[in-house]
Amino acid sequence: xxxxxxxxxxxxxxxxxxxxxxxxxxxxxxxxxxxxxxxxxxxxxxxxxxxxxxxxxxxxxxxxxxxxxxxxxxxxxxxxxxxxxxxxxxxxxxxxxxxxxxxxxxxxxxxxxxxxxxxxxxxxxxxxxxxxxxxxxxxxxxxxxxxxxxxxxxxxxxxxxxxxxxxxxxxxxxxxxxxxxxxxxxxxxxxxxxxxxxxxxxxxxxxxxxxxxxxxxxxxxxxxxxxxxxxxxxxxxxxxxxxxxxxxxxxxxxxxx
Numbered sequence: 537x538x539x540x541x542x543x544x545x546x547x548x549x550x551x552x553x554x555x556x557x558x559x560x561x562x563x564x565x566x567x568x569x570x571x572x573x574x575x576x577x578x579x580x581x582x583x584x585x586x587x588x589x590x591x592x593x594x595x596x597x598x599x600x601x602x603x604x605x606x607x608x609x610x611x612x613x614x615x616x617x618x619x620x621x622x623x624x625x626x627x628x629x630x631x632x633x634x635x636x637x638x639x640x641x642x643x644x645x646x647x648x649x650x651x652x653x654x655x656x657x658x659x660x661x662x663x664x665x666x667x668x669x670x671x672x673x674x675x676x677x678x679x680x681x682x683x684x685x686x687x688x689x690x691x692x693x694x695x696x697x698x699x700x701x702x703x704x705x706x707x708x709x710x711x712x713x714x715x716x717x718x719x720x721x722x723x724x725x726x727x728x729x730x731x732x733x734x735x736x737x738x739x740x741x742x743x744x745x746x747x748x749x750x751x752x753x754x755x756x757x758x759x760x761x762x763x764x765x766x767x768x769x770x771x772x773x774x775x776x777x778x779x780x781x782x783x784x785x786x787x788x789x790x791x792x793x
Contacts, residue, residue, distance in 0.1 A: 572601040576608050583611065588618040606637060610645065617652055625652040633668075643672035647679050650686065659690035 579594030592615040598608035613628035629649035636642035650665035666683035670676065 572598045572605060572608070575601070576605070576611070579608070579611060583615060588615045591615045592619070606632070606641065610641070613648060617648065620655070622652045622656040626656070639672045643669045643676065646672065647676065650679070650682060654682065654686050654689070659686050659693055662686040663690065
């Protein structure tokens, strides 16, 4: 990817018409401007030596002396960019593009803004910035190249997002199907357990019924009636035996309760 970050070494001073009562103020301004330019020159030297963090500090010092310094403002964005501080670079070039003195400076700001967006993988924003630059500077081949590159990256990003969406949907469908199968297995297992339990309960009930038929239980009233009947039968038998043999015979009858 080509990068077109323009560097400026100094700031040309326009001639100023003075009145006598402004002489002291002018001396102060000249001294202040010289300090500002000194910071910019130091920043540029550090930038060329790839000491971008130190250059950033110098450009900020220049801006503290003159917040409207276009050179310091533009180059500060470059220093952010080289440190991969792309969000800060975006903010700086956005600000510069609004305050640019002419279309050339504004086009350069939009170009570098597009570069910062591109490095941050914000391809649509990058495309918009390059288009704004080309409106101001239609013959800038570097901007045109970067625009085509950003458009290709956007298409690639959209295709990747679509593939990820399909993969996620397939994964979700597979998981839903697995959950459905697991739920059906659990349901079948529950039904089998219930059927087995019902069968066991039925068998137990049948066994209890058979046992009850073998050993029928007798109510208290039935037992008393049976006992009375047996007693009466015992008495009758006793009387018969006395009459037959002339002897008293004792008979023991077991009572089944």
